[in-house]
Amino acid sequence: MTSSTLDAPINATETHPSLEELWMPFTANRAFKRAPRMLVAAKDMHYITADGRQVLDGTAGLWCVNAGHCRDSITAAIRDQASIMDYAPPFQMGHPLAFELAQELARMLPEGIDHVFFGNSGSEAVDTALKIALAYWQSKGEPERVRFIGRARGYHGVGFGGVSVGGIEANRKQFAAQLLPAVDHIPHTHDLAHNAYSRGQPTYGADFADALDALIDKHGAHTIAAVILEPVAGSTGVLIPPTGYLEKIRATCDRHGILLIFDEVITGFGRLGAAFAADKFGVVPDMMTVAKGITNATVPMGAVCARHAIYDTVVNNAPAGIELFHGYTYSGHPLAAAAGLATLEVYRSEGLFERAASLESYFADAVHALRGSPHVIDLRNIGLVAGIELEPRAGAPGARGFETFLKCFELGVMVRSTADTIALSPPLIVEKSQIDQMFETVAQALRTVD
Ligand SMILES: Cc1ncc(COP(=O)(O)O)c(C=O)c1O
Numbered sequence: 001m002t003s004s005t006l007d008a009p010i011n012a013t014e015t016h017p018s019l020e021e022l023w024m025p026f027t028a029n030r031a032f033k034r035a036p037r038m039l040v041a042a043k044d045m046h047y048i049t050a051d052g053r054q055v056l057d058g059t060a061g062l063w064c065v066n067a068g069h070c071r072d073s074i075t076a077a078i079r080d081q082a083s084i085m086d087y088a089p090p091f092q093m094g095h096p097l098a099f100e101l102a103q104e105l106a107r108m109l110p111e112g113i114d115h116v117f118f119g120n121s122g123s124e125a126v127d128t129a130l131k132i133a134l135a136y137w138q139s140k141g142e143p144e145r146v147r148f149i150g151r152a153r154g155y156h157g158v159g160f161g162g163v164s165v166g167g168i169e170a171n172r173k174q175f176a177a178q179l180l181p182a183v184d185h186i187p188h189t190h191d192l193a194h195n196a197y198s199r200g201q202p203t204y205g206a207d208f209a210d211a212l213d214a215l216i217d218k219h220g221a222h223t224i225a226a227v228i229l230e231p232v233a234g235s236t237g238v239l240i241p242p243t244g245y246l247e248k249i250r251a252t253c254d255r256h257g258i259l260l261i262f263d264e265v266i267t268g269f270g271r272l273g274a275a276f277a278a279d280k281f282g283v284v285p286d287m288m289t290v291a292k293g294i295t296n297a298t299v300p301m302g303a304v305c306a307r308h309a310i311y312d313t314v315v316n317n318a319p320a321g322i323e324l325f326h327g328y329t330y331s332g333h334p335l336a337a338a339a340g341l342a343t344l345e346v347y348r349s350e351g352l353f354e355r356a357a358s359l360e361s362y363f364a365d366a367v368h369a370l371r372g373s374p375h376v377i378d379l380r381n382i383g384l385v386a387g388i389e390l391e392p393r394a395g396a397p398g399a400r401g402f403e404t405f406l407k408c409f410e411l412g413v414m415v416r417s418t419a420d421t422i423a424l425s426p427p428l429i430v431e432k433s434q435i436d437q438m439f440e441t442v443a444q445a446l447r448t449v450d
Contacts, residue, residue, distance in 0.1 A: 037409060042069035045427060045434055047414065055409065058438045059416045060427045063234055063266045064292035067346045068427040074298055074342040081338035090118075090331040098332030101340045105294075105305065108275050108344070110284040115311040117304045118332040122265035122291035123157025125302035126228070129261050129287050130161045131326050132304060132314065133226040136259065139313045145225045146182050149215055149258075153188040155235035156228060156263050156289075165228050168236055184219070186211040186227075190239045192389075196378045197371065198240070199364055205242030209249045221256035226286075231277030234266035237421030238387025240380055246283040253286075259310075260285040265302070269293030270347060270428050272383030273357030280383065286310060296343040301336035352428040356384045362432055366439040367424075373446045375400060384430070388422040388442060393450070400449055407445035413438050 019033040038050035045068055047055045060066055067074070081097070088095040102116040117132070119125050130148060137145035150156065150165030157163075163171055164180035167188070172179065187208055195202035216224065231246060233239040253260040262285040267277035269290070274280040276288065287310065291302035315323045330336070347353060360383055367379050367386040378389035393400045401417035408415045408422075415438075416423045424438060 044068040044070070045430060054412065056413045056434055056437055056441075058408075058413050058424045058426050060293075060425050061297050062292070062416075063271070063425050064297035066269050066271065066293040066428050067296045067343060067350070067352060068429040071296065071342075071346055073346060074296055074339055077338045077342035078298060078335050081334050085334050088334055090329075091327060095332075095334055095337075097334055097337035097341065101332070101337045101344075104341060104344050105303070109288070109305050110276065110278045112284065112307050113286075113288060113305050114308050115306045117306070118336075119302045119304075119328050120300045120330050120333070120336070121157065121302045122263070122289060123159045123162050123302075124328060125265065125289035125291055125304050126156040126165070126263060127159040127161040128326060129228070129289050129304045129306075130165070130226070132287065132306060132310065132324070133259050133261070135314045135324055136310050137225050139317050142222065144223055147219055147224045148180065148183045149212065149224060149227045150183060150185050151188055151229045151233075152185050153190070153233060153236040153239065154185070154228070154230060154263075155233065156230075157265070182223075184215050186215065188233070188236075188239055189242055189245060190237075192378055195242070197368065198380055199368060200382055201240055202242045202380075206244030206248055208242065209245050209252065212249060212252050216252070216256055216258075221258060224256070224258050226259040226261050227253055228261040228263060230263045230266065231281060231283075232267050232272065232382060232385065234385070234423065234425070235418060237389065237418045238380055238385055238423050240382050240387075241281065246281050250283045250285070259287065261287045261289065264288045265291045266425075270353035270356050270383075271385060271425065273353065273360050274383075275353055294343065295336055295339035296346070298343070299333065299336040299339040300330075301333070301340060350429075356428045359384060359430070359432070359435070363435055366435050370439060370443055370446075373443050375446055375449070384426060384428060386424040388424070390420040390422070390446075392420045403449045404442070404445050407448055408441050411441045411444060413441040415442060 019036060024032060039047045040050050041048040045057055047057055049055060105116050106114045117128055119128055137143060148165050150167055152167040154167040156166045163175060164183045167185045189205045189208045191205055194204035231241060250260060262278055264276050272280040278284050286307050288305040295301045363384055364381045367381040370376055370379055370388060375390040377391045380387045390400050398419045401420040401422060404422055405415055405417040
């Protein structure tokens with residue numbers, strides 16, 4: 001790292017504010033505040049900590065900084081836009097950048113998906129997609145189609161809709177009394193007995209998709225609005241779809257006229273070595289939710305991308321007036337739109353999705369070289385995503401994963417732990433030597449963790 005601001009250590013005791021007032025999200029607040037891990041600067045592949053250490057970013061922040069940190073053209077676009085027009089209301093008013101970003105995004109999307117509704121996060125995108133599904137069936141004259149089908153271990157953000165269709169039990173427990181009523185879940189596809197140490201897509205498990213037929217038999221297709229799933233589940237610990245599974249889900253939805261929503265909040269924008277998971281797997285949904293990499297995480301933004309027919313049905317079939325009673329104060333915010341346009345240009349001009357594809361095999365070799373390391377019970381990879389599953393410590397599930405994360409951070413690499421799976425998803429600008437550093441560090445950490 002060359003930037004002089006990054007070379008200057010920050011004196012933690014002088015610069016830290018009180019840690020008490022901030023209620024931190026998805027964090028063990030008390031433990032963190034006893035031993036904080038503070039990041040104060042970032043450039044390209046690295047963070048700098050408050051005590052001046054350089055940490056290699058093995059996770060693209062939170063699966064979102066796909067082009068690397070503080071990219072000059074993106075930060076300049078945000079700065080420029082902030083001084084031209086800071087904000088414009090999106091209801092009954094417009095500004096050109098939001099339209100331009102929708103058009104640029106539509107050019108990247110799979111054929112047939114060509115309309116974009118903006119929000120500010122993945123969670124908002126998911127709730128928006130569920131609402132659009134309901135609006136679609138009402139406009140089509142099938143208002144009884146209200147049921148949603150998600151998947152066990154799915155993560156779709158934290159809105160009530162997203163938590164309802166999501167399948168991570170810890171996220172549902174505190175709110176279970178008020179989740180959406182008409183939701184079912186099909187099983188996840190994680191099957192270590194058949195698929196441990198798969199390279200790329202596992203070969204066993206297309207038939208997990210048959211659970212969808214069973215739910216259709218139970219409720220009747222005429223009651224089901226949409227199926228939502230992550231093509232590759234990220235937050236639950238990197239679950240890669242078996243060969244043929246997504247194809248079967250798509251075929252079943254087609255047979256019964258059910259909408260298929262891919263939550264591409266993590267898999268979008270090159271993460272798998274293609275623009276979207278839909279391209280990687282050759283399975284095109286009816287709607288896609290995106291966020292994170294759309295602005296390289298610089299300004300919050302999310303979006304629902306919908307097929308032409310969905311827009312046509314909800315908007316062009318409606319009587320005059322507002323067609324969808326939904327939107328956010330910051331839908332298509334000018335700073336996010338400027339950041340998004342600059343980000344898509346970086347992806348394009350630097351060929352970052354192709355770069356991710358060209359690194360996939362090297363990355364896979366590095367992942368699978370961990371076989372035999374202490375505690376490892378599975379290694380999985382796709383694109384620039386790795387899951388390293390550890391045997392849980394008896395009586396303390398998740399402890400080994402978290403301690404491995406802490407040790408890697410101490411050794412200068414940021415990884416992510418979800419329960420006892422370590423996930424890696426570096427920015428797409430990662431160098432081979434940095435891939436080596438990431439996995440050597442994980443190996444070293446595993447040797448020290450009980
Ligand atoms: C698949 C998926 N959907 C939705 C979300 C929620 O996004 P956000 O945290 O921006 O609301 C995430 C976040 O990680 C995600 O991985």
